[in-house]
Amino acid sequence: MDSADTQLCDLIQNEFPVVERPYAALGETLGLSEDDVIARVTRLRGERIIRQISAIFDTRKLGYTSMLVAAKTPAERADEAAEVISSHPGVTHNYQREHDFNIWFTVGVPPTSRLGLERTVELLGELAGVDVVRPMPALRFFKIGVDLDMKGGRDPAAKKARQAPTAPAPAPEDIGERDIAAVRALQTDLRAVSEPFAGPAARHGYTVPELFEAAARFGSTGQMRRFAAVLYHRSAGFTYNGMGVWKAPEEKMDEIGSLMASFRGVSHCYQRPTYPDWPYNLFSMTHGRTKQECEDVLDAIADETGLDERVVLYSTKEWKKTRLVYFSPDAEEWERRYAPELQPA
Numbered sequence: 001m002d003s004a005d006t007q008l009c010d011l012i013q014n015e016f017p018v019v020e021r022p023y024a025a026l027g028e029t030l031g032l033s034e035d036d037v038i039a040r041v042t043r044l045r046g047e048r049i050i051r052q053i054s055a056i057f058d059t060r061k062l063g064y065t066s067m068l069v070a071a072k073t074p075a076e077r078a079d080e081a082a083e084v085i086s087s088h089p090g091v092t093h094n095y096q097r098e099h100d101f102n103i104w105f106t107v108g109v110p111p112t113s114r115l116g117l118e119r120t121v122e123l124l125g126e127l128a129g130v131d132v133v134r135p136m137p138a139l140r141f142f143k144i145g146v147d148l149d150m151k152g153g154r155d156p157a158a159k160k161a162r163q164a165p166t167a168p169a170p171a172p173e174d175i176g177e178r179d180i181a182a183v184r185a186l187q188t189d190l191r192a193v194s195e196p197f198a199g200p201a202a203r204h205g206y207t208v209p210e211l212f213e214a215a216a217r218f219g220s221t222g223q224m225r226r227f228a229a230v231l232y233h234r235s236a237g238f239t240y241n242g243m244g245v246w247k248a249p250e251e252k253m254d255e256i257g258s259l260m261a262s263f264r265g266v267s268h269c270y271q272r273p274t275y276p277d278w279p280y281n282l283f284s285m286t287h288g289r290t291k292q293e294c295e296d297v298l299d300a301i302a303d304e305t306g307l308d309e310r311v312v313l314y315s316t317k318e319w320k321k322t323r324l325v326y327f328s329p330d331a332e333e334w335e336r337r338y339a340p341e342l343q344p345a
Contacts, residue, residue, distance in 0.1 A: 001049070004030060008040055009049065012229040016053055018215050020208060021194055034194065041192040052323060053229045055186035055215065059108055061223045062183065062326055063172025065117040066090070066108030067137040068272065068283075070101040073130040078102055079319075081128040086320040088124060089330035096317035097243065101134065101278070104243070104313070108324045111172055114342060115335050123339060134275055136283075140253065142269035143261035165222030180327050181205055182214035186224065187326060230323070240314060241287055242294035244301070245280035247309040253282070256305045260284050265297035280311065 001009075007030055017025040023041065024034035032040075044050045059066050073081045078096055085105050086094045094105040107124065109117050118135065125133035185204040190196040201211040218224035248256050253271055260282070261269040268285040284301065288294040294312065302308060335342055 001044075004032060005040060005044060005049075008037065009044070009229070009231060012050075012053065013231055014226070014228060016190075016227050016229060018197075018212055018227050020197065022190075022196065023192070023194065038192045038194070045192065048232045051230045051232050051321075053190040054188060054323065055183075055218070055227050056225045056230075056323070057183065057187070057218070057326060058169075058223055058225055059324065061169045061172065061221070062175065063111035064108045064324070064326065065111075066106060066324070067117060067121070067135055068104065068106050068270075069121050069124075070134040070136055070278070071103040071105070071125060071128070071130040072101050072132040073103060073128070075102065077129070078317075081130050082319040084128040085124050088120070088334055089328065090120070090324065090334075091124075091320060092322050092324050094318075094320040095241070095315040096319065097313040097315050099311075099313045101132075103130065104315075105320075110327070110331055113331060113335065115339055119339075120335075127338060132277075134278055136272045138270040138272060140257060140271040142257040142271070143266060165220060167217075167220040169221040169223050179214065182211060182218070183326050185211055186215055186218070186227070187323070239289065240291050240294050242285070242291070242298070243313045243315075244284040244286060244294075244298045245311050245313065246282040246284070246307050247280055248282040248305075248307060250281075256307065257282060259305055260301055263297060263301060265293075266301070282307075 008026065011026065011029065016022060019025050021034065023037040026032075027034050027037045030037070041050060041053075071081070071085075082094055082096070082103055082105075085091055085103065088107060090108045090110075092106050092108065094103070096102055097104050107117070107120060109115070109120050113120065115123065121133060121135050181204040185200040185206060188200040191199070195208075197208050197211060201208045206214070215224060215227065219226070248271075257269060257271060260266060263284075265286050265288075266284045267287060268283070270283050271281055272283055274281050284298070286294040286297045288297070291314065294314075298310065298312060302310065
């Protein structure tokens, strides 16, 4: 990757221009031609640097429920168990981490799920044959959004303000078929062509201006967090994925969580429940080219928050990483196939 590649990746993982000719717009910002940007995106996809370019939605505001789950199984069974877990279409991330709880996955279910989220997690544990399953729902959200330092040299304590929604989001049950069609169009992985929004818009019954209007509305309500690229972390050089877990005092949770979330080196930050065998209640995700880069961010957090009890769980294997596909029939099909309580008598 040359400097133009890193600048391009830095730019599009934060905000990708939702305009008729986005690659031309990116070229204007970077001092490149539209054809050059398209060629670079095509090559970076082929080199498994760019994973996907599409809308990133707020799961809850679309009526979906999701959670992080920790599971424990003997090391020799981890791959087998993970394969079963990853078969669920709502499992978007599934990692092996350095801990007794060695399988960590996220799973989401649609509002039409007959099993519901808790039973889905329980059933996945049963089907995978794991020893222990610990649901880790987010009790408070402080941050969601990966921002990899592609150019390098970023201060571990660098901060970034987050943009708040400017309009109220409709209740999930009030999301109509027309808006569902827009979600389906916007979650389509964009092609590297001059007018990439034209195809998804037409397939879902929209003109391009109408689709842009829907995207702007989703952005104003927070239903769409942003439109951006997701990178292959490891291929992009970020080989370390460190989940910092902290013991934070409940009475200072809002203050500490908000401060932790302001660090650009933190991509996700949540409060989660504790268990007798899991005492950590605040989670911060970091990514680095080296383990020390992750540790530098965590050390800076510790210095500013005063927290001194933490463990870092580094991922050692990625079994699955994708985006949740909203309003797809796949989740219902999985339930019909695997849930014994839904089988005909």
